[in-house]
Amino acid sequence: MSNQQYLSVSALTKYIKRKFDADPHLQNVYIKGEISNFKQHTSGHMYFTLKDEKARLLSVMFAANNKGMKFLPENGMKVLVKGDISLYEAGGQYQLYVKSMAPDGVGDLYLAYEQLKKKLEAAGLFLAEHKKPIPQYPKSVGVITSPTGAALRDILITIKRRYPIARIIVYPALVQGNNAAKSIAKAISMANARAESDVLIVGRGGGSIEELWAFNEEIVAESIYDSDIPVISAVGHETDFTIADFVADMRAPTPTGAAELAVPHLNEILERLMNRKNRLTRSIQEAVNFERTRLTRLERSYAFRYPHKMYEQKLEQLDKTMDRLGRTSTRYFMKKRDELNQLNDILKKQHPEQAVKNAKDELQQHAKVLRRAMEAIYRQKSQQFVHITATLTALSPLKIMERGYGLVFAEDETLVKSTQQVSKGDKIAVSIKDGTLECEIKEIKERIEP
Numbered sequence: 001m002s003n004q005q006y007l008s009v010s011a012l013t014k015y016i017k018r019k020f021d022a023d024p025h026l027q028n029v030y031i032k033g034e035i036s037n038f039k040q041h042t043s044g045h046m047y048f049t050l051k052d053e054k055a056r057l058l059s060v061m062f063a064a065n066n067k068g069m070k071f072l073p074e075n076g077m078k079v080l081v082k083g084d085i086s087l088y089e090a091g092g093q094y095q096l097y098v099k100s101m102a103p104d105g106v107g108d109l110y111l112a113y114e115q116l117k118k119k120l121e122a123a124g125l126f127l128a129e130h131k132k133p134i135p136q137y138p139k140s141v142g143v144i145t146s147p148t149g150a151a152l153r154d155i156l157i158t159i160k161r162r163y164p165i166a167r168i169i170v171y172p173a174l175v176q177g178n179n180a181a182k183s184i185a186k187a188i189s190m191a192n193a194r195a196e197s198d199v200l201i202v203g204r205g206g207g208s209i210e211e212l213w214a215f216n217e218e219i220v221a222e223s224i225y226d227s228d229i230p231v232i233s234a235v236g237h238e239t240d241f242t243i244a245d246f247v248a249d250m251r252a253p254t255p256t257g258a259a260e261l262a263v264p265h266l267n268e269i270l271e272r273l274m275n276r277k278n279r280l281t282r283s284i285q286e287a288v289n290f291e292r293t294r295l296t297r298l299e300r301s302y303a304f305r306y307p308h309k310m311y312e313q314k315l316e317q318l319d320k321t322m323d324r325l326g327r328t329s330t331r332y333f334m335k336k337r338d339e340l341n342q343l344n345d346i347l348k349k350q351h352p353e354q355a356v357k358n359a360k361d362e363l364q365q366h367a368k369v370l371r372r373a374m375e376a377i378y379r380q381k382s383q384q385f386v387h388i389t390a391t392l393t394a395l396s397p398l399k400i401m402e403r404g405y406g407l408v409f410a411e412d413e414t415l416v417k418s419t420q421q422v423s424k425g426d427k428i429a430v431s432i433k434d435g436t437l438e439c440e441i442k443e444i445k446e447r448i449e450p
Contacts, residue, residue: 203234
């Protein structure tokens, strides 16, 4: 091993950092580039990379430096920054510590205005369905503006000229400077808490975008959106559009215009009232004349002139109606009685007792038919029996034996019909009319057929 002295990584890194910090060319450098990998930590610190076509530079902008920025950096945004180049010892990498930042190409206020407008529009704060109607005849008008500005003077003059019966309540607020937005928002909240105004005018006179900037702040936009009292925005001149104008329930081109929108013209109202009063008087007079004519016509009518005759006519009509009603009711009840009788007959026919009676009658009829059929069959069978008996009697062997014939039986009591059934010496029995002859066969002689 040699006697070479080794440095630690920390010592070397600290040495290099001192070199960076001591170099005046790396302090307060102005750099132009495009933002990428932008991320804002919950602490408020911004971390991003500045890049161009050939190089990248890690950058950080601490919360203390970005707190007053009007816009929020985005990826792809080209910016102009000022800062110091130094070394981040823990990572061993050099980076730019940004002190200030401005958009490259457009002003930061304009960029912030566009960003907030886009954000609030996406959140629905500009939707027409959230707009509250401006009261037509307000009893009191709240004005939120600078108590010393020309805008308040214009509003007061206009309202007193047009609608002097309205009560005007001024809620003083700063309308320019760093604390203006908070002051305006606080005044709107106070007006809502006191609930003594029917409509609010929030605005100020003309000026540069920087002077009008309080009305482009998100806190003012949210206060207008959350207001329960309808708000008319009156900021700058006719060509000036602020975020407050988009959120307000109605935009006026100028403070004087806001006063004209907030209150009607009293003389015009009186003129309209007078015209309506005249029209109403004419209408009432016409209605009275019409009813008077109608009353006269009624008084001259037959009913008013001859009420007793009308009464008699009505009595006669009543009598006729009663007669017609009696006839009609009689026909009606007779018809219903006939229908009831028919239904009763049908019911009786279908009564179980009647059904049993019908069945019995039918059974008796069938019994008579059956009895006559059996008697006929009996007579027929009796006649057949007599005939068959006579036939059998005529064919009976006893009758034949009475004429001298006999029957020959073998020993096994079979009837001998042929000489072939017996042999010589067999015992046979000959049955004749009045008895039986026991015989023995001596000889068998067969008959020779001629």
